[in-house]
Amino acid sequence: MNIELKAVRKLRIHWPISTETMTQLASGDLHVLNSDPGITALLNELQATPELGGFGNYHHVFESSAGFEGFTVAEGANPTLGIVGQRTISPTFVFTTYFDDSLDQSTVQSLVQRIVDIHPWEVPVIEVSGPLSVSSTAVAAPAPSRLAS
Numbered sequence: 001m002n003i004e005l006k007a008v009r010k011l012r013i014h015w016p017i018s019t020e021t022m023t024q025l026a027s028g029d030l031h032v033l034n035s036d037p038g039i040t041a042l043l044n045e046l047q048a049t050p051e052l053g054g055f056g057n058y059h060h061v062f063e064s065s066a067g068f069e070g071f072t073v074a075e076g077a078n079p080t081l082g083i084v085g086q087r088t089i090s091p092t093f094v095f096t097t098y099f100d101d102s103l104d105q106s107t108v109q110s111l112v113q114r115i116v117d118i119h120p121w122e123v124p125v126i127e128v129s130g131p132l133s134v135s136s137t138a139v140a141a142p143a144p145s146r147l148a149s
Contacts, residue, residue, distance in 0.1 A: 001137060002137060003085075003135050003136070003137060004135070004136055004137070005078070005133040005134070005135060005136070006055075006100075006133065006134055006135075007100070007101035007102070007131050007132075007133055008022070008098040008099060008100060008101055008131070008132060008133070008134050009098065009099055009100075009101050009103075009108070009128060009129050009130065009131060009132070010096060010097075010098055010127070010128070010129035010131075010132065011052065011096070011097050011098065011112075011126070011127070011128055012094065012095070012096045012127040012129075013030040013042065013094070013095045013096075013115055013119060013124070013125070013126050013127075014069055014092050014093075014094055014095075014124070014125035014126075015039065015042055015079070015092065015093045015094075015119070015124075016038070016069075016081065016090045016091070016092055016093075017038065017039065017066070017091050017092065017093045017120065018036070018118060019042075019091055021036045021039070021091070021093075022066055022091035025066045025093075026066065033115070036047055038093075038120060039093055041116070041118050042093075042095055042115070043062075044117060045070055045115065046060050046062060046097060047060055049111060049114070051099050051100065051107065051111065052097045052098070052099050052104055052111070053097040053098060053099075054098075054099075054100065055098075055134075055136045055137070056136045056137035057137060058130065058137075061097065061098070062095055062096060062097040063088075063096045063097075064093060064094060064095050064096065065093075065094045066091065066092070067091075067092050067094060068089050068091060068092055069089075069090050069092045069125070070087060070088065070089045070090075071088055071090075072086065072087050072088070073085070073086065073088065074075060077122060078121050078122050079122060080121055080122065098134060099111070101131045102139070108128065111146060112126055112128065113125065141142060142144065
């Protein structure tokens with residue numbers, strides 16, 4: 001197998017989940033990823049965006065973790081969760097994928113905007129890294145056809 005280093009940028013999205021979804025994930029029930037409407041929308045966006053998660057012969061690659069995010073709502077906000085002046089802790093699904101570093105900035109901006117458009121938070125936490133290198137396999141050439149003689 002030929003492992004190469006590929007120049008990419010990381011896209012990390014923090015996505016709120018219910019306590020039920022968090023509990024199911026913690027118990028090892030990964031099928032909840034297909035039944036949680038928010039995570040399903042996020043994963044469908046990955047599936048519909050060929051620029052995301054390409055690793056040679058593997059497509060739509062992502063990593064995730066479950067955790068918590070905390071925030072205090074400030075005056076003037078229109079929060080989905082929490083109230084002004086009070087600390088809020090939210091169970092969170094952290095989704096990480098990668099895209100080719102050569103992707104132009106307007107396409108990157110469009111990708112981020114598509115996530116913002118489906119994200120439930122007023123101000124979602126979406127991180128886009130600078131260039132970094134990840135391991136990838138070279139796309140395998142098609143096997144030669146063998147005809148019976």
